[in-house]
Amino acid sequence: MNGVPPYLIPLLPAAAVSVTLCALAAAGAAALAARRASLLPLDRPEYQEFAASLDGAVALISADLERVLYASPGFEPLFGSAPDRVSFRRLEGVVHAEDLEALESALSAGRLGPFEVEFRILSGKDSRWLRMRGFPVAGSGRKAARRIAVWVEDRSLRKTDELRLVEALDYEVAVGARIQQALLLGSPERAYPGFDLASMTLPSQKIDGDFMDFFDGCSEVLDLMLGDVMGKGVPAALTGAAACNAFFRARLALAERAGSALPPVKDIVRGAEERIAGKLMDLRTFFTLVYGRLDGKRGLYRYVDCGHTSVLHFERRTGRCWRLKGANAPVGFMPEQDYVEYAVPLSPGDLLFLYSDGITEDENSEGERFGEERLMKLVGAHSGLDAAALLDKVKHIAFAYAGGGSRTTSRPWRCASLPVRPSGPRAAGSRSPWNPSGRYGTSTAPARAGPCRIPFPPRTWTPCSSRPARPPPTSSGTAPRTDPPTVRRPSGCPTPGPPFTSTIGGRITNGRSRPLRPSRTSPRGATASTSSTRPWIP
């Protein structure tokens, strides 16, 4: 109505109105033609060959998903039906049942924002993978879309390739996991006389960084190694393999020098560190480790701990479960360390439980971690079982804990645990080759009678309810005294130091010397959550 205000129209003669409307129609048609000429008319015959060569199609769907308002020529080959026979509200029998929910959900969300979804369209007995990307088309001033514009393309070939690739990767990971299980996490090669030994691993992502090994020493001596490389997957497993190799070579080199004598534990760890720590630092990785030696003749467990989870020691005589801790950082944390070796006496029936962090880090449905305290109580409560049965029990209880409800986390379950128990003679009154003094930490205990002075470890204990604890020995003489423990401050640590560095080795009370065994007045009847920290710091 060029130049004619709308309110004047009723005042004009009928003929004049008719002429004006014709002029309007002509102007509108011209505008539409001009607009069409600026678009690519894929549905016109002369463009059909080009349109058919495209791998996809454009379509415009009504917001209620009922109708396809427009579809380019490629639509029908993709969907197997003409656009006017396709409704995105009724997809059963058209789209694969497994993909139905995802597509409906995406289309529903498509009214409000862009989306992308992959689904299978059924075509006889076969199906094709399609990918749809959609965008809401809103009218001016409207929030909700009136239409949804989609681009659909055939992804069958690429999807098939992707699935094959995933299958190949899965196969590689499965093979890798088998190799890791066989070579890095092997179970004991044979029964070791004097020890009841079992091992178990539950990898989180089929391959991860746990490694474990056993070295047979001379009679009644067995070295156990359990490590955990930073991260997961093939890189962690390869690092674990390299770590095992470094320890093997270190043992070999030291054995050649030492002759028939067994090389000290800390020398082995240091020898391995010399071979691998620099490379680990270059690779920006590290591993935690506990390397220990069970010495049946002396009734001792000597170990070096490098930032690994505590070794749990269930002491049969007292019915207590101790955490055996260390004082070293993980291998690869720093260029070189002064390794500290600890020793604890063992008696027949005692139990050592080595594990990696997967078991204690797992959460229940409420986000509460399994935790070391719970594991200690579990080990203590079932300490009467043989090693294999104990592992089975721990596995089932930990699984039940993590899967007891709808899990809100996907944290993987990862564990390598290794209970070992000296099974020396237990006849009443006989003096066992294990801890012949029969006392824990007395001045005549092997730990102090050995050729080198090896400190007792920093330990914490948790009361175990499995059995009534026996009274502590009363006729074993004077408990040894140690110098008042000193607090080791980290290098570079300001004064006053970090608030908790003084508790690395334990709590210091009154600066008085402490006995090397649990106090007779220790809180045996304490609540289940009570634990004590022993103050031994080398």
Add this chain to the structure above:
Amino acid sequence: MGIETTGAALVLTPEFKHLDILSSKEFTESFAPAAKDAGTVILDMSRVEFVDSSGLGALLNLVRDTLGRGGRISICCPQPSVKVLFRMVQLAKLVSIFDGKDAALAWAET
């Protein structure tokens, strides 16, 4: 991910609950460039409830990189569960760790 300068220190605050294999990449990508030119760095761990070995690796690399180019770095406000891990791996041998942020800021001013 919080990055701010307070006094003489660049304070980096990871803003996720779990510093683990999923978040360690973001930790490194956010903090490594920010800390590149900082002389004194404080890593505020107050919001992190859990650190796994991958997260510890990312943290360790930040510490090493900072110390390696002559900078200073400390950690403050670790939650109890994280403190247990730091104690287990003897992290205090490499870096100063403070319970409170004020102590860390005072350290930065020295």
